[in-house]
Amino acid sequence: MKALLTLLAAFAVTAQAQNVQSVAQADAALKKVAAERAAVHDEFAASERECSTKFFVNNCLDKAKEKRRAALAVLRAVEVDAEHYKRVDSVAHRDAELAERVRKDAEEAALRTAQPPKPPREEKAPPRPPTGPRVADREAEYAAKMKRQEEKDAAEAATRAANVAAFEKKQVESARRQAEVERKKVINAEKARKAAERAAAEDKKAAAQLQKQSLQPQPQPQPAATK
Numbered sequence: 001m002k003a004l005l006t007l008l009a010a011f012a013v014t015a016q017a018q019n020v021q022s023v024a025q026a027d028a029a030l031k032k033v034a035a036e037r038a039a040v041h042d043e044f045a046a047s048e049r050e051c052s053t054k055f056f057v058n059n060c061l062d063k064a065k066e067k068r069r070a071a072l073a074v075l076r077a078v079e080v081d082a083e084h085y086k087r088v089d090s091v092a093h094r095d096a097e098l099a100e101r102v103r104k105d106a107e108e109a110a111l112r113t114a115q116p117p118k119p120p121r122e123e124k125a126p127p128r129p130p131t132g133p134r135v136a137d138r139e140a141e142y143a144a145k146m147k148r149q150e151e152k153d154a155a156e157a158a159t160r161a162a163n164v165a166a167f168e169k170k171q172v173e174s175a176r177r178q179a180e181v182e183r184k185k186v187i188n189a190e191k192a193r194k195a196a197e198r199a200a201a202e203d204k205k206a207a208a209q210l211q212k213q214s215l216q217p218q219p220q221p222q223p224a225a226t227k
Contacts, residue, residue, distance in 0.1 A: 023089055026082040033079050037072065044068040066189075070182040077175035084168040091161040098157055102150040109143025112136075 020026045044064055051060035113136065 020082055020085045023086055026085045026089075029078055029082040033075050033082070037075050040068055040071045040075070067186070070186050073175075073182045074179045077172075077179040080168075080175045081172050084172050087168060088161075088165055091157075091164060095154070095157050095161060098150070098154050102147070102154055105143070105150060106147050109140070109147065112143065113140045 020029060044067075047064035047067075048061065051057050051064060054060050115136075
């Protein structure tokens with residue numbers, strides 16, 4: 001019964017993690033998972049000690065291991081869900097920062113391009129004609145190059161974020177399906193245990209009734225009347 005209560009508590013944690021809407025909630029869910037996981041291991045250790053005192057030790061240990069595995073699977077689903085939220089949030093913040101840098105760089109390049117070139121200094125000798133592109137042209141070309149590179153980086157970051165989100169979503173769905181299977185196993189096992197207990201009680205009751213009937217005195221046959 002204690003193991004069943006622990007597993008039901010883990011299901012409650014799972015439901016809470018599925019409603020995570022902030023990093024703080026994700027951190028709280030992960031902290032609770034750590035506490036619940038420690039409780040599951042403590043309960044299994046207690047079950048091992050209790051099983052060592054019983055006649056059917058291996059059967060008792062197998063049941064305890066199955067309960068521990070089911071509870072840990074549920075907690076793992078919670079952990080994956082919370083960690084997924086935190087990773088997605090981190091990628092979103094990084095992409096927002098990158099987009100802000102691209103915007104600022106573009107604004108600075110536009111300001112530099114709009115500024116008029118500096119007038120040449122008056123010299124006695126006539127200045128030699130420029131042999132290459134002007135400084136303003138070089139700056140504009142460099143700014144355009146940087147802008148293209150940053151836009152490319154932003155697009156690649158968005159693609160990476162989408163791939164990460166898709167992979168994490170598959171992991172979360174897989175963990176949730178596994179947790180649901182484990183929950184059904186525990187419920188079915190509990191139903192089977194109760195049915196077995198009811199059957200054993202009925203068999204015991206029937207055996208007691210038969211024993212009671214066998215102890216009752218049997219009627220003696222009456223002697224035949226003499227004609």
